[in-house]
Amino acid sequence: MSDINPMSIALKTCAKTFADGTKALEPLDLSINAGETVVFLGPSGCGKTTTLRIIAGLEEPDAGGQVLFDGQDVTQTPIEQRNVGMVFQSYALFPNMSVAENIGYGLKIRKMPSSQIRTRVGEMLGMMQIEKLANRRIDQLSGGQRQRVALARAIAVRPRALLLDEPLTALDAKLRDTLRLEIDTLLRSLQITAIYVTHDQAEAMALGDRIVVMEHGRVAQIGAPRDIYQKPATRFVADFIGTMNRLNGAVRNGVFTCRAGDLPWPEAPADASEILFRPEDIRVTESGEASRLQGTIASAFFLGDRTRLFVEVGEKLPLVVESTARRDFSRGEQIGLAIDPRGILIL
Amino acid sequence: MRTKWLFNLQLAFTLLVCAFLIVPVILSIMAGLTVNYLVGIESGLTLRWVMEVWNGYRNTIFLSIGISLACLVVTLLIGIPTAYVLARRQSALARAIEELLVMPVAVPGLATALALIVTYGSLSGFRTSWAFILVGHVLFTLPFMVRSVLAVLMAIDLNTLEEGAASLGASWWRRFRDIVLPNCRAGILAGSLMVVTLSMGEFNMTWLLHTPFTKTLPVGLADAYASLRLEIGSAYTLVFFLMIMPLLLALQAFAQPRLKKFVAEDDIHE
């Protein structure tokens, strides 16, 4: 499958103002390495699709913006000459063609001889495990099958990059997991440069070599999934990715004091007034264990392998705590808490 | 049991409605084939009236078919691109044009005809040619073509389909030919049937626009009913049916979608 020759992509000060005056993107710089899978992640309306469409050539950046493929300026090149594969949220399969014709369409445009088209289409059908569907009409396919056809169609022409805009959003949760795994395997085996847009952080974590977190038309942070999770650059990123707990208080003599009690924290910076930490860095203390932090259980959800607790500690929001203890938790129960200082963030 | 009873009732009702619509047609056709309508079928069957119509009014029939086909070609050439542009533009102007397009249908045909005569009547070569009637027919039928194509284009997500095709390398022309046209086939067919039948049967406007040299079928039919025997008028109707039916069926067949079958490599060699 090394027949694809991946390219690097760069955006230079690409801003986008729509005709109606909507400022969708602030000037944006971004560089994506050849063969890398980058995920654009962010809340609805933050400009993910717009950025993707600028890369594809479906939107033009405001004056001054530049799109570079392998260092070459393609800003003025129309999409049909950019050789990028696209997978749309709505699939955009052609209803007037069969599955095989859809997959072969790009090859036909490229004037490939029909025997070669047949071979390549057969290859793609096999790769996506949809051989049996070759002669179906598009309206005779399920959502998951349509998505496979859309992927096969985009890959068949050996594009230099693959752009996917929320390809799994229209599918149910179970199918999404299966297809996510398939897409992950596919992208890695093809070693193609891929940009994947989603607002689902689990999808982003699973697929991305790097994640670009976006907020209001700006890049909030770029980094590997682990970095983004463990070292969020801003409060927005911290809140958007995973669950974040916060406590307000003050530091005195290596102890952080808040309404819930005291937290011994030798390395505490003197001016810390709010600390943030993930649910996995706080635990319920064993009975008999000394604890200087106390809370009241507001609600408890048994999830099978663990119990998710919402603990009232006199802050605006309850703390989210997860426990694997083999015991029942009941509402209103007083529990002791311990926080691992290594997981504490100050932003 | 209950459903069967209900089904029978529906069937009976459907047949009744069909009979109500079809019986006059059959009677009219029969009238065109009987020797003397007033005496009835006992007077015997004859092709005499049909022949008389054929000899006397043949030209009106051919003119009508010619005009309706020309009208179809013109409305296809203007209507499809218009619908395409209207579907792609979401602006208020596009919506306004869409509404304005219905005007020639809402305005009485006589008024449109008068306007045409007042404006172009002095161009005598034009006034006496069949193209003058064609212009009126195009004005009248174009909205039907645009509307039915537009309705289909609005129902599919045209922009995304075209973007998909563009991402696969298709130029504007390829997209229009491979994606837009085939996907509005149903609308083009509906519009075409409408245009042909409307043009073929248009009387109001044509009655004012025609000259003795450019008499169309409905105008001739009115003449026949007004001045000749009822049998001749009926035979005229019969001839009209015989001519238009194959035309409409051909249009239908022409617009059938075709999917090419994919044969895998190994199946060919076996």
Ligand SMILES: Nc1ncnc2c1ncn2[C@@H]1O[C@H](COP(=O)(O)OP(=O)(O)OP(=O)(O)O)[C@@H](O)[C@H]1O
């Ligand atoms: N054609 C357009 N005209 C005007 N404004 C637009 C247009 N397309 C997008 N916008 C605006 O630009 C902003 C960014 O839109 P974009 O589609 O890039 O968001 P997104 O991050 O993809 O969101 P979502 O997750 O909902 O798909 C939004 O405020 C949107 O309303």
Ligand SMILES: [Mg+2]
């Ligand atoms: Mg989007």
